[in-house]
Amino acid sequence: MRVRQLRAVLEALLFSSGEPLSAERLAEITRVDVEQVRRVLMEYAEELADDARGILLVEVAGGYALRTKPSLAEYVGRLELPRVAPLSNAALETLAIIAYKQPVTRAEIEEIRGVRCDAALATLLARRLVREAGRKDAPGRPFLYVTTRQFLEYFGLRDLADLPPPEEFEAAAARDQVGTGEERE
């Protein structure tokens, strides 16, 4: 195999493999001797050092792997890759209120939940399940919150209409609010 092709093959292998690959394994797959694999990998690592490249070759767990450059973590972080961790109950309750009463301010959410929800709201914003949508024309001009496309994806909903019709909820919520106001102890 020519060096240029070997380099291409190694890149493809490192790219597609979920786990680090040892030089021996790479040599076995490419049917090239280990020394040559190491040589080409070293050249490859040098190329990746160029600041127009976004990934680098690391040696981990007895093998080689491609990773994004730490200096670019800020941007990669903005991708906000979905996490496996489920939402906390506080976040879930806050989300339910936003989903059915949107657009809604933080004070209004806290009024319903009876507790502060800064942390829950921060989580929901970070996970892009809700977003700010302008400000309410009220004292202090508080932010209004609405759900996002990601919210629908997270719950596997096609659109907000997949939830019970919002008018019904608004009406119900309005009635509830009247009730709450009168009967709260």
Next chain:
Amino acid sequence: MRVRQLRAVLEALLFSSGEPLSAERLAEITRVDVEQVRRVLMEYAEELADDARGILLVEVAGGYALRTKPSLAEYVGRLELPRVAPLSNAALETLAIIAYKQPVTRAEIEEIRGVRCDAALATLLARRLVREAGRKDAPGRPFLYVTTRQFLEYFGLRDLADLPPPEEFEAAAARDQVGTGEERE
């Protein structure tokens, strides 16, 4: 942001994202205008065309994604990465009908195929290649089926317009109906 850094950031983003990223999303993350993102992506795609590179930039499901080059499939195949099994004929026929006639009910699919397709449909739903999209306003209120973003990704299609144009088939059908059966295979 300088062009070289933008290129690095885009590479890092495309590398770490599990799904295709649209130019708009990339622009939003890098805070650069969409046109510049597209320009740099085009340059990047050209660089990847070099035969010392093992990956390429594809446009799929409304976004950009990195994949290994098809010409290197033999080597990457030796990694024995877990892959989904290819679709059965029944599933492919069912999927073709959904892709071209969406939204469509199961009864409509079965009418065309002449056989029940519960199993094929269950497979397609489980693999998220199709999804339910509401119900048809007809007796029994049957579910309507449409293709998903994963469908585009699975077949490497940019969007639905990327499917072989149905007009070709309509035209062919029209010719058939006129009755010139000569060039038929």
Next chain:
Amino acid sequence: MSENSAYTVSLPVFEGPLDLLLHLIDEQELDIYDIPIAQITEQYLAYVRTLRELDLEMAGEFLVMAATLMEIKARMLLPSPSAEDGAGEEAEDADPREELVRRLVEYRRFKALAQRLHDLERQHMLTYPRVPQADGEQVSDWVPVEGVSLLQLVCAFRKVLESIEDEHVAEVIREKVTVTQRMRQIEYLLDRGEGCLTFVRLFRGDRTRLEVVITFLALLELIRLGRVRCEQKRAFGEIRIFRARGGDSHGEG
């Protein structure tokens, strides 16, 4: 399966009756718009008989098509009756094969499209994506409900909502029921007795829409955490909720 099934090796498998008919037509290079119906019927029936003799499973649709073919064949033999009806000249010339031809042409079109998809699939499988790393980048592939689609759940949910009567809403003193509390209640109900609840039963105590919503969100969350699962025996049947087997510690992250 009978011993005869050893012979099945040579028997081509067809997706359905239309697939079999197309095969017969293509194989003999027949004109799809002028199918020699007697000949095709004979061959078709021979195939169906073979399947039966070999004791193979055969979709009921094959028999339906056999009947259709025989009917068309019979009508082709009859003199055109429409002359007596005087019911329009157009209708007189209606070919008994017309509907079958239309279906065959349409099916053939989608078979071709399916083949194109198959080619695309094969082509695309030559390229590999990057497998996300195990360290926290794993994209969760949450399938919301096992056996019941979320849409079915939501539809059921809507029905419950519609059944809530407005007069109740007015008089209700809103209790502060949280999603967490409701999740616990549902789990308690499941653990206490039946081990299974109907969807409708779940909402029995709810009197306001907000309560119904909270119950529904609690259910969604329990499903998502893998603590309960839903089942629907037949389409539009009752949705039942079960404790998921060993799913308790499932969802923490």
